[in-house]
Amino acid sequence: MDGLVADLLAEGAELEALVVGAGAAGWGTGTPAEGWTVAHQVSHLAWTDRWTLLAVRDPEGFGRALGQEFADGFDAVERGAAEGVGEDPAALLERWRAGRLEVAAALSAVPPEVRVPWFGPPMKARSMLTARLMETWAHGQDVADALGAERVPTDRLRHVAHLGVRTVGFAFAAHGRPAPDAPIRFELRSPGGGSWCWGPEDAADRVSGPALDFCLLVTQRRHRDDLALTAEGDTARAWLPIAQAFAGPPGPGRAPRRG
Secondary structure (H helix, E strand, O other): OHHHHHHHHHHHHHHHHHHHHHHHHHOOOEOOOOOOEHHHHHHHHHHHHHHHHHHHHOHHHHHHHHHHHOOOOOHHHHHHHHOOOOOOHHHHHHHHHHHHHHHHHHHHOOOOOOEEOOOOOOEEHHHHHHHHHHHHHHHHHHHHHHHOOOOOOOOOHHHHHHHHHHOHHHHHHHOOOOOOOOOEEEEEEOOOOOEEEEOOOOOOEEEEEEHHHHHHHHOOOOOHHHOOOEEEOHHHHHHHHHOOOOOOOOOOOOOOOOO
């Protein structure tokens, strides 16, 4: 847990350095997420941290608030992203900074077997921390793309990849399909050149390629045609276009960049 918390804080610090370096004008820059500026991205993270704290500290209150706020579907996500757009960038940045530190401390104090309610299935604290890291990295990618910045991939991507592997069944269910019976073997090349593997070695279905590309796929930050991923087997090929590591309805994904 300590290592995961440290990685979450490091991911947040990297994104913070990116937005601080962009200056005041950078907050209004449009990102690949339609209608979202850099400010929307940071506001969304701050908003999600607030929901996380409510889920940890008051699970019943979280359930009540969820029913009220999401009565009209996932429009609440758009409202949450928009709420900080008119805020002074320094104040929004401080609010997000304080929130992510609170989240790390609050989840660290949750007993290992306790499940925390969420927008999707309830999760243990470790999985919730992993999800917060995944979302910070994914929205950080949107910000980096908007600002024309190149991020150096780190081994923190292992957390994102792990979540992508764990959510295979969820991705099928989100599209109204039964969970696959056939296991998938995942073989990814880490940023450092090593191998990260999940699933039985003798599985007929396989997904392989760079870990960075895999993480871009499962967070829907790149179209599968723009990624150096290989899928073998019917189940693996069916999963590739619907991969989704985040909670909520199926995302629209991104259009291919290549001509």
